[in-house]
Amino acid sequence: METSRFVEILDAEGQLLATAAERAGTDAKVPTCPGWQVRELVRHTGAVHRWATSHVAERHLSPQPFGGPPDLDGSALLTWFREGHRTLVDTLASAPPDLECWSFMPAPSPLAFWARRQAHETAVHRVDAESALATAPTPLAPDFATDGIDELLLGFHARAKSQVRTDEPRVLHVRATDRDDAVWTVRLSSEPPAAERTTDRAAQEADCEVTGPAAALYLALWNRQPFPGVSGDPALAALWQEKSAV
Numbered sequence: 167m168e169t170s171r172f173v174e175i176l177d178a179e180g181q182l183l184a185t186a187a188e189r190a191g192t193d194a195k196v197p198t199c200p201g202w203q204v205r206e207l208v209r210h211t212g213a214v215h216r217w218a219t220s221h222v223a224e225r226h227l228s229p230q231p232f233g234g235p236p237d238l239d240g241s242a243l244l245t246w247f248r249e250g251h252r253t254l255v256d257t258l259a260s261a262p263p264d265l266e267c268w269s270f271m272p273a274p275s276p277l278a279f280w281a282r283r284q285a286h287e288t289a290v291h292r293v294d295a296e297s298a299l300a301t302a303p304t305p306l307a308p309d310f311a312t313d314g315i316d317e318l319l320l321g322f323h324a325r326a327k328s329q330v331r332t333d334e335p336r337v338l339h340v341r342a343t344d345r346d347d348a349v350w351t352v353r354l355s356s357e358p359p360a361a362e363r364t365t366d367r368a369a370q371e372a373d374c375e376v377t378g379p380a381a382a383l384y385l386a387l388w389n390r391q392p393f394p395g396v397s398g399d400p401a402l403a404a405l406w407q408e409k410s411a412v
Contacts, residue, residue, distance in 0.1 A: 167313050172281035173258050175310060179288040180251035182304055183211065184244055186295035192239055194298040198390045204298050205243060209235030211291045212247040215254045218284050221267045222277070223257045228268055254284060271321040286314045290388050297390075311384035312348045315340065318387055319350050319361035322412045328358045329409040338402050339372035340387070342380035343395075354402070374402035 192205035199207060213235040220230055238246050258281050265277045273279035289310070293303045306314075319340070323330060332354040342348035351364040351372070376383065378394025386393045389407050396403045 167282075167309065169263075169275075169278045169281045170259075172278075172285040173255060175307075176258070176281065176285040176288055177255045179285065179292045180215075180248075180255070183208075183288060183292040183295045184248050184251070186292065186299055187247070188244055190295065190298035192243060196294050196298050197300075198294045198297040202294075204295065205239055207291060207294050207298075208243055208247050209238075211288065212243075212250045214287055215247075215250045215284065218280055219250070219254045219257050221269075222261055222265065222280050225265070225267050227266065229270070230268075251288075258284070271317075271325075282313070282317065285310075286317055289314070290385075290390065293385060293390055303385075306381040306384065308342070308344055308348075308380040311380040312342060312345055314384045315342070315348070315350065315380065315387060316363070318384075318412075319352060319359070320363075323352075323359045323361065323410070326358055327412070329411075330354060330359050330406060331356055331409070332402075332405070336374075336399075336402055337372045338406065339375040340383060341375060341377045342383055343377055344379045348380050354405075372398060374398035374400065376403055376406075 187204050187208050190204050192203065192208065194204045196202040196204060196207050213233060217230065217232050220226065236246060261277050263275065263277060265275065267276045269276045269279040271279060273282065289306060296303045333356065336354045338352040338354060340350040340352060349364050350361050352359050352361040375397045376393040376395065382391065382394045385391045389410065393403050
């Protein structure tokens with residue numbers, strides 16, 4: 167996906183998040199984030215937006231401290247969120263393609279990294295905000311969801327921080343049912359998960375396969391909903407949802 171598309175998605179997702187938060191009210195509980203109310207969700211996402219903006223706008227070549235959210239609530243908090251979100255969108259949209267700054271996962275460029283990461287960060291938290299309304303979330307485009315699964319499996323969980331480990335080697339297969347090219351094999355062991363895009367034939371060696379539309383798998387892998395379909399050893403799917411928080 168092009169960087170400009172990620173910026174467009176970030177723009178739309180942030181507006182949806184703010185609208186859902188306003189409708190739910192900042193006192194509302196967030197079912198997908200146990201222990202959080204909407205105010206914590208908005209404060210967290212707004213702080214992430216400002217943190218990302220600082221790296222891009224100020225061209226930092228090393229990680230900067232994550233600033234804490236302000237002690238705001240209600241309409242003042244939502245105004246603060248909307249202002250930070252707009253600044254992030256505008257900063258990414260106007261940044262040069264050859265931007266040099268710090269990033270923390272492989273990407274074609276730092277700009278591509280930050281646009282992609284913030285689009286997915288905001289999309290997942292938009293789903294969280296909508297969960298506070300007890301309504302079905304706004305649909306995610308299958309190509310965007312597929313990219314998000316790529317980022318999660320090949321990016322986040324390739325890092326040493328991943329806690330998805332097994333004592334003995336096991337294989338988890340992930341297959342989107344609405345896209346021919348959206349299949350992953352995830353090899354689990356005492357080391358960080360080793361994932362790759364693969365084919366349906368690889369399912370034959372899998373200990374467990376999780377399936378469903380790309381958008382549903384994306385949210386399940388981010389622990390926002392159960393896996394739509396599980397075959398083989400369900401303990402591996404349960405392990406993922408128990409240990410995969412990032």
